[in-house]
Amino acid sequence: MRLIIDVDKINAVAEALRKLKIERDRYLDDRYYPPQSDPRERQLAYFISVVAVDHRTSTPLGAFEGYIDGEFYHGADALWRLARKAYDEGLFEPDRLAKLTPEDAERLFSINGVKVWDFNVRLFLLRDLGAKAIEAGGFQGLIDDTIEGLAAKLGRVRAYEDPVRKKVLLLAKFLDGRGLVQFKDRENFDVPVDNHLSRIAYRLGIVDVDYDILFKGLELTREEDVEVRNKVKLSWRLVAKFSGLDPFALDDFLWSFGRRVCARDRPRCEECPLRDVCKARSLGRYPPEHTHTLTWYY
Template identity: 60%
Template sequence: MAAIDVDAAEAVANILKGLEVRRDSYTDQRFYPPPGDAVEDQVAYFVSMVAVDHRTSLWEPFEGVIEGEFFHGTDALYRLGRLAYDKGFFKARRLAELTPAEAEPLFTLGGRRLWDFHTRVLLLRDVGRKAAARGGFEALISVDSVKKLRDALSSFRAYEDPVGKKVMLLAKFLEGRGLASFRDSAEADVPVDNHLSRVAYRLGIVEIDFGFLESGVEVTREEDIRLRELVKTAWRIVAKFADLHPFALDDFLWNFGRKICKREGPQCGICPFREVCRAHRLGRYPPEHLHLLTWYY
């Protein structure tokens, strides 16, 4: 059904070598807590927000104006999260007993709830209860090992994805903020989401039948995991060829997928990869594979 094209991965990596790829420090205070706040509070925010950071739009977009500024999708979620943080929302014992009414301000925008509102409430309750049982958020994370971090969070429902999207996203945030310094960088990978899958398929670093992607047929949970593992491995190969940390590559790809290689109307005219892009060569721009009912990504 799909396979990694190492030659295509090397071609993409060679282009990346000539681009300015930098890691973010995640300090935009519209979305993230002040860096000088207590470590427990910062870690609580990131563990909790990443736990509910998955698909925001299904039937209709999650977007609207918040304090005079328009936000869409994940940006909207983190903007609401930042406002909730200022009200002391992300405390382990408070989350452990979270009610739907208390969660409304975090998951509602323009009078519309996120499509899986109650699932996200339950994920936060699970996070709160398990963090409280371990003495708080700071106590449950590993600050020097990606593998230990993944092991510590393996019992959390929000972090049970075998591909590890949310664990890797959390690790990226923690290290970027200076809350962790991982010695086992070989354990790091890009957090595979829809953007990274779509870009991998279009560039051709993962060879897959475009007709299948265009058909809109939903894949099973097992097929989804297998495809995302392929995408993760393909980007790991690209990162090695380009001599980039996977977290730096992810920062680049996430913005690239949202602004240039968009699901609808890709901006090929300004794409640095167009000369090696399978989709551009074929004139076909399929979406990512379809798997809807999940909180993994």
Template identity: 40%
Template sequence: MKISYVGNDAGWINYDKAIEVADLISNIRPTQDNYVNPDYYPPIELDLEIQAMYFMAMVAIDHRLNIPGHPFEATIDGKRYVGSDLLWRLGAEKLRDDASFFTPGRLAKLKPSDVKDWLGDVWDYGVRAFLLSDLGVKVASLFNNSALNALRSTGGRLLGPGGLIELMRNFTAYTDPVEKKTYLLAKFIHGRGIIKFTDVNNAQVAVDNHLTRIAIRLGLVELSQRFINMINNNISFTPNDDVNLRSLIRDSWKIVSMNSHVDAFSLDDYLWNLGRSTCIRDKPNCGKCQLRSACNAYRSGIFTNEHQFYSTFWY
């Protein structure tokens, strides 16, 4: 007998499916990255203050890079980079060329043209300039020009008064109700050892398109007919509908995390890589998928994609 519970307007979580997926994840035993690839991340010997500000700034603008009619891709040193990979590669290059770019004072003064010169013609470079400027202004005014002081003020806690989740709500870039960017930042700084969180059990996955697509295809979430119709007919979601869907999906991955005994940071790394390399939008490579035995889409041959919600800086 299938056990499930109603979540919200988006649909419900299939608890039996979550347990089935958790069993597979527990056998895979994914571990968390340490984020030291020099193509994307700061050198470990770099001043911690710059490292902290780099991660806060890059996560702040890590959202919606490819939209229809406006791809974000480039070849650098003979290698093709697309989307988030290109963003972080350009960030690492900027850090090497001019580390002072990632200081509160410099970020606070950024203009849209500065971001366009740096990233190229990314579709919403004006929004990204605002988010970086807002971050710089508030780190300077609220935390005495120190991103590291801001992060250390959490006492190594994700939740609770003064924890990271509460802290990051000061910054416009981190106001997603489903907290995708905040948990992505937490994952990075925990994995790098900049801040080691004492309540990792409270961590959540950073719900983006990849984690949404995988959850829907697996059958972790069973969507209401209205949401199914909107996805199948490429109807753009409202912000409220988007939040309801991603909240439901975040809860479903939490059940998987708890029952697999794999922390959310490690699970997020695994799922993000799976969504980019295997469970892709077009022509998913099911033969390489370690979760295919539990996947509804693999069994049915019907591969639903994530919902349409482009105009957002949340994720």
């Protein structure tokens, strides 16, 4: 799939973003995140573990959603809500993760008896993470205060092996936002590229791609997917640079924006602050993200 980074469009999008009030989230919502007063090792265990399994929760076969304690949750929100409940039960200790049973995993990956689509994959990823945390002497042993060092230490963990580093960067965003790690190389911050960020990039036109190919939904190979997402990551890096935004603040905005405004099936263009610079709106065509389904990278 041929992609071209459009620098003129990147400048236009960056200018539009500069007019918005975009701020970092500090990840304090107690429905999803543990108390900041908890021991650092426990907080590290939580974030490293949940990010490890924070990839696509829904497929064309069905969505991961339902009521949890009387409130409706969908997708990643459901995953993090279930994880927060499991945290209080001590599920994220290395020894327990390394020997995680399907019964315990259901607390994380099922809603009202319906399991997430790749239940066994996530079970495997958490077991592997638990074993690697034990080898490292605890979750602190998997952490570094540089992005490169963090990627190197987590590179032995199967959940974090994505060459585009989606989960590494997502974890760094949480660790930085919560004040758990003071990174020395903030110039290496990047957006963690997932489906939402790819779709928004294609629709805005900061990455120019043939829309007909996207509409066909052809499954990309692993190598093609990595190449495409690296292009998307570079385009958002330039948007962050030209707009003066912290890449992690930009990601906070884009992730919410992609779910609530620039949605896959029903974009709400009337609410979009970027509609005047949007290629898709000018064409009246709203392609989805590229297709690469069988992955735990994002």
